[in-house]
Amino acid sequence: MTSHLPSLLVPDSALSVAGLTAYIQALLEQDDQLRQVWVTGEVSSATRYRSGLFFTLQDPDAQAAISCVVWSNQLNRLATLPSPGEQLIILGRVHVHPQRGTYQLIVWQALPAGEGLRALRYRQLRKRLEVEGLFDSERKRALPPYPQTIAVVTSPQAAAWGDIKRTLKRRYPGLHVLFSPALVQGDQAPASIVQAIHRVVRDGRAEVLILSRGGGATEDMVCFNDERVVRAIAECPIPVVAGIGHQRDESLADLVADVCAHTPTAAAEQAVPLLADLYADHQDRVSRLSQAMTSYLDNAADQLYRLKGRLRRLHLDRQIRQEAQTIVWKRQQLIQSTHYRLQEAIQHCYLLRQKLITLDPAAVLRRGYAVLRQTEGTVVRSPAQVAPGETLTVQLAHGQLHVIVTEILTDLLDSGQTPRPPQTHD
Numbered sequence: 001m002t003s004h005l006p007s008l009l010v011p012d013s014a015l016s017v018a019g020l021t022a023y024i025q026a027l028l029e030q031d032d033q034l035r036q037v038w039v040t041g042e043v044s045s046a047t048r049y050r051s052g053l054f055f056t057l058q059d060p061d062a063q064a065a066i067s068c069v070v071w072s073n074q075l076n077r078l079a080t081l082p083s084p085g086e087q088l089i090i091l092g093r094v095h096v097h098p099q100r101g102t103y104q105l106i107v108w109q110a111l112p113a114g115e116g117l118r119a120l121r122y123r124q125l126r127k128r129l130e131v132e133g134l135f136d137s138e139r140k141r142a143l144p145p146y147p148q149t150i151a152v153v154t155s156p157q158a159a160a161w162g163d164i165k166r167t168l169k170r171r172y173p174g175l176h177v178l179f180s181p182a183l184v185q186g187d188q189a190p191a192s193i194v195q196a197i198h199r200v201v202r203d204g205r206a207e208v209l210i211l212s213r214g215g216g217a218t219e220d221m222v223c224f225n226d227e228r229v230v231r232a233i234a235e236c237p238i239p240v241v242a243g244i245g246h247q248r249d250e251s252l253a254d255l256v257a258d259v260c261a262h263t264p265t266a267a268a269e270q271a272v273p274l275l276a277d278l279y280a281d282h283q284d285r286v287s288r289l290s291q292a293m294t295s296y297l298d299n300a301a302d303q304l305y306r307l308k309g310r311l312r313r314l315h316l317d318r319q320i321r322q323e324a325q326t327i328v329w330k331r332q333q334l335i336q337s338t339h340y341r342l343q344e345a346i347q348h349c350y351l352l353r354q355k356l357i358t359l360d361p362a363a364v365l366r367r368g369y370a371v372l373r374q375t376e377g378t379v380v381r382s383p384a385q386v387a388p389g390e391t392l393t394v395q396l397a398h399g400q401l402h403v404i405v406t407e408i409l410t411d412l413l414d415s416g417q418t419p420r421p422p423q424t425h426d
Helices: 017-029 072-077 117-132 159-171 189-203 218-225 227-235 252-256 264-271 275-314 316-358 361-366 410-415
Strands: 037-048 052-059 064-071 086-097 102-115 149-154 176-181 208-213 240-244 259-261 371-373 391-395 400-404
Touching (some): 017 086, 037 064, 037 117, 052 072, 072 102, 117 218, 117 227, 159 176, 159 264, 189 208, 189 227, 218 227, 227 252, 240 264, 275 316
Parallel strands (some): 149 208
Antiparallel strands (some): 037 052, 052 064, 371 391
8 A cells, every 4th residue: 555645854963852952951041142131020929938939020002021030049049039010120040840841030139119000000990999898808798508490601621620520529528510611810811701691690590600710820820910800790699609829918809809718629519518418417416306395305204103192192192082071161151141131131131021011101090190182182181271261181091071161279389388179170
């Protein structure tokens, strides 16, 4: 079979990786301009190790950066120690690392050049958002204790996504996890993160949102200090957990989030409870409930035992007989009292009846008394009421008489003399 592969011209003198790296190292380290060079830029990150201080110097406007190192024996000679946010003028030389195929600046001196532009912008934006109240603790919302659905916003290529999935599955099996992919580094990252958050909000199922990315240098985290991202987190209607890298410096996204964790794994641990802890809490509640019920039953049994003892000591049969005898005595007292009151009432009625009989006008008439009435029926009580010749009616016990007044003896009654009986006319 004849091969149709195009013929390739392979030179006999092809360089190895080590050879190419050595050639680049010779070009950079032997260049007079690069053996002692002054560089100005803003420190974006700095980390102290035993061997020295490693930091990144960057130009925020040109989006360029270079790694720098100050060895420990040189630190005391620096005019100022590099710290994030400072603008410095650096004196050093370019050094190539053949093993990594990278280069860095070995620093001899660092001079202050004012506050860095990126740090100034960060400070101004943070102050403005803080005045608006976006970082206030009163805005922080509590996470639901037992969420059923959680959304994750990160890059699908980031190691953070794998860490979060493993943590959630280990701690809270059966959880529904929604993934909203986003860029978490570069110029397009802020807009991509905002879109991913809005996508979760429109979906409406998530109860918690985790915004995360893995570790990295400070210059790789600038998207989480973007105002658009901060406001999207603040306006998100569901609680947000921020798990952004391993950096000690807080981003604005960390400050505005409801919960801040230092790693993606920690963010996942904050978002859901540990199933083993829930089971332990459940077992503890069951145990405490069992103890409470046992204590309650023991107390009830003790009380029942005491009541039974009291009943045995009370001799109920004797008490019942005593109470029955008391009832009999009370009944006799009631009958006697009622009979006594009835006799008093009968006696009183008899006395009242005798008094009424005494006061009865008919009884008075039967004793020989009479009642005089004038023609119109008026009872005569005084001689002054009648005149001689007037006809009166005499009411007797049995019947009436009509008489004529012939004489009025008023003076005789007043003088105390005994009146003469009137003369009768034949």
